[in-house]
Amino acid sequence: MDDRVDLIQEAKRNWDKRGWAESTAMAAATSITRAHQIILARVNDVLAHHGLTFSRYEALVLIGFTKRGALPMGKIGQRLQVHPTSVTNAIDRLEAAGYVTRLPHPTDRRTTLAAITEAGRMTVELATKDLEAIRYGLDTVNAETTTGIVDLLSEVRHSAGDF
């Protein structure tokens, strides 16, 4: 059907022809980069209708999952495994959109709590329905493949010290 050549397979062949080692690892690293690019584009397309991006959505969901609907900035960074400045950035924009409010921590004045608003909760529900409709960017992929991706990449994550 498709007589064109897979770009990553083509790169792998060039690697081998050149006598370079680890061409499969190169292909895997490149595949992950490209898959990330594809999925992020799809997900962000959908989330843009709600004034969100994937990273902001992740933060907003995380806050909404807590009992009190609030979480210290630092905790958000730990759970999402991003740098503290990325959290500051995301919460800035969520706050500007009215989805989150910054509150002082009751006992530790160093800490800032990000608290979800009613508008935030509403938006999370709607955005999640939209993301489910596109299977978080994987709607063109078999369910078994999806499961396999989670399994294989968990080895990558765990071997990198993720928990």
Added chain:
Amino acid sequence: MDDRVDLIQEAKRNWDKRGWAESTAMAAATSITRAHQIILARVNDVLAHHGLTFSRYEALVLIGFTKRGALPMGKIGQRLQVHPTSVTNAIDRLEAAGYVTRLPHPTDRRTTLAAITEAGRMTVELATKDLEAIRYGLDTVNAETTTGIVDLLSEVRHSAGDF
């Protein structure tokens, strides 16, 4: 060994508890994001010693693979599947580092050729050896897993229209 909880599995559980659908797809999308983050950090760590990043390395290798050691900007973007402006950005920095030179196309004056320099060729060889040593960021992962990642993600790429 590790009594801590996998963050993505934990997120998946929360999804399910909430009654949200497609929690596996969410886990897959999140896993890809995290794996990308891990691998990019490792690869860029190594490449920084050569004044490179992964995207610049990819462009430089691609140019070096051609017969004449030169490629139009647009072709680079097509092969690496990035936006034309990303190519401009990468070539700007490669040129500043002395790894590439911009040349006018002999017959089409709209086109700019990016040509690799001797320093560029030398650097690609050294950087490639360093990347092989860390298996392009996958040195902590089994070979079978690496192959599996390429296979599974090829379905993602192909189903997205990649060729």
Added chain:
DNA sequence: GTGCAATAGTTGGACGTCCAACTATTCTGG
């Protein structure tokens, strides 16, 4: 109980990615 180390968050800057808009050149259809 006090001074220094650790922790929490922010600001400013670098980088890669994308998009919209723009210039320059080439192609093409009537």
Added chain:
DNA sequence: CCAGAATAGTTGGACGTCCAACTATTGCAC
């Protein structure tokens, strides 16, 4: 043969990520 369409590349701006450096607060060791 020429006007409009298509192509090639760049600039400027938005966004997410990271790091280094900074302020404010808390904790701890002696």
